[in-house]
Amino acid sequence: MRNSIVLTFASVLLLLWFCFLPHNRQWFNQRIIGYWNDFLIQKNDLTIEHRKVKRWEESYTVSKQITNLLPEGTDSSKVLVLLPPSAYFKERKINYHVPEPAVFYYYTGLKTTWINSAEALKANWMVTADNGSLKLVPVSDQKILLDSINAFKKYPVDL
Amino acid sequence: MMQLLIAISLLILQFIAGFGVLCLLKIYLKPGLFISLSVLIGVAVFSFVPFALQLAYITLTAFNVFAALIAVSFLLNLKSKNGFVYLVQSLRSYRFQWRLYEIPSLFLILFMVFVSVWRCYYYPPTPRDLTSGAEVIAEYAVKEKTMINSVFTVDLSTTNNQFKPPFLTCLQIIYKYAGFPFGQVWLSGVFIFFTLFLYSALNEKLHKIITGLLLVMFIAIPEMYGYTIMALFDYSNAVFFCLSVYFLIEYFANGKSGYIILSGVLMAIAVYVRSETLILAGLVLPVILFHHWRKNNFSKFFKTAACFFLPSVLIYLLSITIYINYYLPTLYKIDSLLNTNLANLNLFYQRISDVAGKYLLAGNILDHYGYFTFIFVIVLCADAFRKNSWNQVSLNWLWAIFIIFIGISLIGFLFPLYDLDHSTKRGLLKIFPLMLLYMANSGFLVSISEDIKKWERS
Numbered sequence: 001m002r003n004s005i006v007l008t009f010a011s012v013l014l015l016l017w018f019c020f021l022p023h024n025r026q027w028f029n030q031r032i033i034g035y036w037n038d039f040l041i042q043k044n045d046l047t048i049e050h051r052k053v054k055r056w057e058e059s060y061t062v063s064k065q066i067t068n069l070l071p072e073g074t075d076s077s078k079v080l081v082l083l084p085p086s087a088y089f090k091e092r093k094i095n096y097h098v099p100e101p102a103v104f105y106y107y108t109g110l111k112t113t114w115i116n117s118a119e120a121l122k123a124n125w126m127v128t129a130d131n132g133s134l135k136l137v138p139v140s141d142q143k144i145l146l147d148s149i150n151a152f153k154k155y156p157v158d159l
Numbered sequence: 160m161m162q163l164l165i166a167i168s169l170l171i172l173q174f175i176a177g178f179g180v181l182c183l184l185k186i187y188l189k190p191g192l193f194i195s196l197s198v199l200i201g202v203a204v205f206s207f208v209p210f211a212l213q214l215a216y217i218t219l220t221a222f223n224v225f226a227a228l229i230a231v232s233f234l235l236n237l238k239s240k241n242g243f244v245y246l247v248q249s250l251r252s253y254r255f256q257w258r259l260y261e262i263p264s265l266f267l268i269l270f271m272v273f274v275s276v277w278r279c280y281y282y283p284p285t286p287r288d289l290t291s292g293a294e295v296i297a298e299y300a301v302k303e304k305t306m307i308n309s310v311f312t313v314d315l316s317t318t319n320n321q322f323k324p325p326f327l328t329c330l331q332i333i334y335k336y337a338g339f340p341f342g343q344v345w346l347s348g349v350f351i352f353f354t355l356f357l358y359s360a361l362n363e364k365l366h367k368i369i370t371g372l373l374l375v376m377f378i379a380i381p382e383m384y385g386y387t388i389m390a391l392f393d394y395s396n397a398v399f400f401c402l403s404v405y406f407l408i409e410y411f412a413n414g415k416s417g418y419i420i421l422s423g424v425l426m427a428i429a430v431y432v433r434s435e436t437l438i439l440a441g442l443v444l445p446v447i448l449f450h451h452w453r454k455n456n457f458s459k460f461f462k463t464a465a466c467f468f469l470p471s472v473l474i475y476l477l478s479i480t481i482y483i484n485y486y487l488p489t490l491y492k493i494d495s496l497l498n499t500n501l502a503n504l505n506l507f508y509q510r511i512s513d514v515a516g517k518y519l520l521a522g523n524i525l526d527h528y529g530y531f532t533f534i535f536v537i538v539l540c541a542d543a544f545r546k547n548s549w550n551q552v553s554l555n556w557l558w559a560i561f562i563i564f565i566g567i568s569l570i571g572f573l574f575p576l577y578d579l580d581h582s583t584k585r586g587l588l589k590i591f592p593l594m595l596l597y598m599a600n601s602g603f604l605v606s607i608s609e610d611i612k613k614w615e616r617s
Contacts, residue, residue, distance in 0.1 A: 003614065003615045003617070004258065004259050004260060004615070005259065007258075007259075007260035007368055007611070007615065008259045008260040008262070008263065010260070010368065011260045011261075011263045011264060011368050011371065011372070012263045014368075014372050015263055015264060015267060015371075015372065015375060018372065018375060018376060018379075018530075019267075021530060023525045023526075023529065023530070024379065024529065024530065027379065027381055027529065028379075031274075031381070031384065032270065032271055032274055035274045035277075035278055036270075036274055038278075039274065039277050039278075039281075042277075042281050046281075048340050051281060051282060051283060051341075052283055054282070055282045055283050055285060056283070056285075080314075099290075100287070100291055100317040100318060101313050101314040101315070101316075101317065102290070102291035102292070102295050102310065102313055102314075102315055102317070102318055102320070102321070103287060103290045103291050103295070105295060105310065105313045106290050106291070106294065106295035106298055111312070111313050111314070112314070113314040114314070114316070114317065116316075117314050117316045117317075118316065119314040119316065159287065159317060
C-alpha cells in the first residue's frame with residue numbers, strides 16, 4: 001500500500017510537470033479549461049439555431065439575411081445569386097466573410113456564384129451593399145450584370 | 160437524454176458489427192482490445208453501408224439505411240458463437256482492478272475526453288473541407304434521399320471536396336437520421352474507443368503509471384485533439400492506419416492469416432477515408448517483402464502482399480474510380496492533379512526538409528504537435544544508447560514511422576495540391592499513434608516498467 005501511495009504521488013507530480021510545461025500550460029488553459037468553462041454556459045442553451053450562430057457567426061447570419069431578402073413567392077430553386085467578394089462588403093462596413101457557393105447552399109439552400117466563376121454570367125439576382133445595408137436585386141439586363149462583375153473584379157476573391 | 164441513448168444504441172450496433180468481423184477472421188483478443196477494436200471496425204462497416212446502398216441505387220431513406228445497418232450487423236455474426244463464448248469467459252475471468260496511481264491520469268484523460276465529446280456534439284461542422292463537401296452532400300442526402308443530389312447543381316468551381324471518398328458523408332447521413340442534426344458524434348466514438356485501444360495496448364508491456372502519462376501526452380497533442388472535436392478525414396485516417404500497422408506487426412510475430420487479412424482490411428478503410436493512403440500502403444509492401452526474405456519464406460510474400468494490398472486497391476477503385484467516374488454527375492480527372500515534373504527531385508527533398516524543419520522537429524512544432532515528438536526522440540535516444548534495447552517489434556514500429564515521414568513527403572511531391580500547411584500538417588497526424596506504440600515497445604521504457612513493478616511488489 002505504501003508503494004502504491006508513493007506511485008500515486010509520483011503520478012500526480014509527473015502529470016503536473018507535463019501540464020505546467022510552458023506551452024502546455026497555455027494550451028490546457030485555453031483548450032481544456034476554456035472549453036470546460038464554455039460547456040458550463042453552453043449546456044443552458046441547446047437550440048440548433050443558437051449553436052449555428054455561435055459557430056459560424058456573420059458568415060451564417062448575413063447569408064441567412066440575404067436569403068430572407070428574396071421576395072415571397074419566388075421559386076428559390078430557379079435563383080442564382082451573384083455574390084461580390086468579402087472585401088467589397090468590408091469596404092461598405094459589413095463584416096461578412098462570403099462563404100463559397102457550396103457552403104452558402106449548406107447554410108441556406110440558395111444557390112450562389114462568385115465573380116470569377118463561369119457560372120457568374122448565369123446569375124439572375126445579385127447582392128449589393130450600401131452604408132451597412134444589403135440589397136438583393138434581380139438582374140434585368142445582361143449588360144448590367146457584366147458591368148457589375150467587372151466592377152466587383154477590383155476586389156480580391158479569397159476563400 | 161434521448162440522444163445519449165441513441166448514441167449508445169448505435170455504439171452497441173457498431174460493436175456487434177465489428178465483433179462479427181473479428182470472429183469471421185478468428186481473431187480473439189483481450190477484452191480491452193477486443194471491445195474497442197470491435198467498435199472501431201463497426202464504425203467502418205457503418206460508413207460503408209449507405210455507400211453500398213447508393214451504388215445499388217437504393218434510396219437512402221431512414222428505414223432503408225437502418226434496416227441495412229441492422230441486417231449487416233447481424234449477418235456478420237452468423238459465425239460468432241465461439242467468439243461470444245470466448246468474450247464472456249474472458250470477461251468473467253477478467254479482474255477489473257483499479258490501482259490508486261492510475262486514477263490521476265485516468266481522471267485527466269476522462270476530463271479531456273468529456274470536453275472533446277461535448278464540443279463535438281454541441282457545435283456544427285466547421286472546416287470548409289467538410290461543409291463544402293461531405294457535410295453539404297450528407298445534409299441534402301437526408302432531404303433528397305440520395306448522395307447524388309442537388310449539391311451537384313451548385314457552382315462547385317471553388318472546391319473539389321465533393322470528390323472525397325464517401326466515408327464521412329455516410330456517417331453524417333446515419334447520425335443525422337439518428338437525430339443528431341450536426342452528425343459528428345461518431346467521431347467521439349472513434350476517439351473514445353481508440354483511446355481505450357491504445358490504453359490496453361500500452362498496458363501490455365508498460366507500467367500503468369507510464370501508460371497513463373504517455374496517453375495524456377498523446378491526447379494533448381494540440382492538432383490531434385482539435386480533430387477529435389472537428390470532424391474531418393485525418394483523425395479517422397490516422398486511427399485505421401495505425402490499427403492496420405498494429406495487426407501487420409502482430410502478423411509478423413504470429414504468422415496467422417486472420418491478422419494479415421485484418422491488417423489489409425483496416426488499411427483499406429484508411430484508404431476509404433483518405434484515398435492517397437494507397438501510396439502509403441504501397442510503401443509498406445517492401446517491409447512485408449523484407450519480413451519474408453529474412454524468414455527465407457519468399458514464396459509466401461505474394462500471398463501476404465495480396466492479402467494486405469488488394470483490399471486497399473479494391474476500395475480505391477470502388478470509391479474513387481467507379482464512384483466518381485460512373486456515378487457522380489461531374490467529371491474529375493485525378494491524373495490532372497499529378498506533378499508533371501517528376502524528374503525534379505529537389506521538390507521532394509524540399510518537402511522532406513519542410514516536414515522536418517517546420518513541423519516535426521522545429522518551426523511551429525509546439526503550436527501544432529506540442530512536446531510529443533521530443534518525448535519520442537528522447538525515448539529513441541535512450542534506446543539507441545542502452546544495450547539490448549532494440550527488439551523486432553519496436554524496430555517494426557520505427558519502420559512504420561519512417562514510412563509516414565517519407566510517404567507524406569512523397570504524396571506532397573506527387574500531388575502539389577497536397578500542400579504543406581494544411582494537407583501535410585494534418586496527414587502527419589498518422590505518425591503520432593505510431594510513435595506512441597513504438598514507445599509502448601521501447602526496451603528502455605519496458606525495462607523501467609519492469610523495475611517499477613518489481614519495486615511495487617517488494
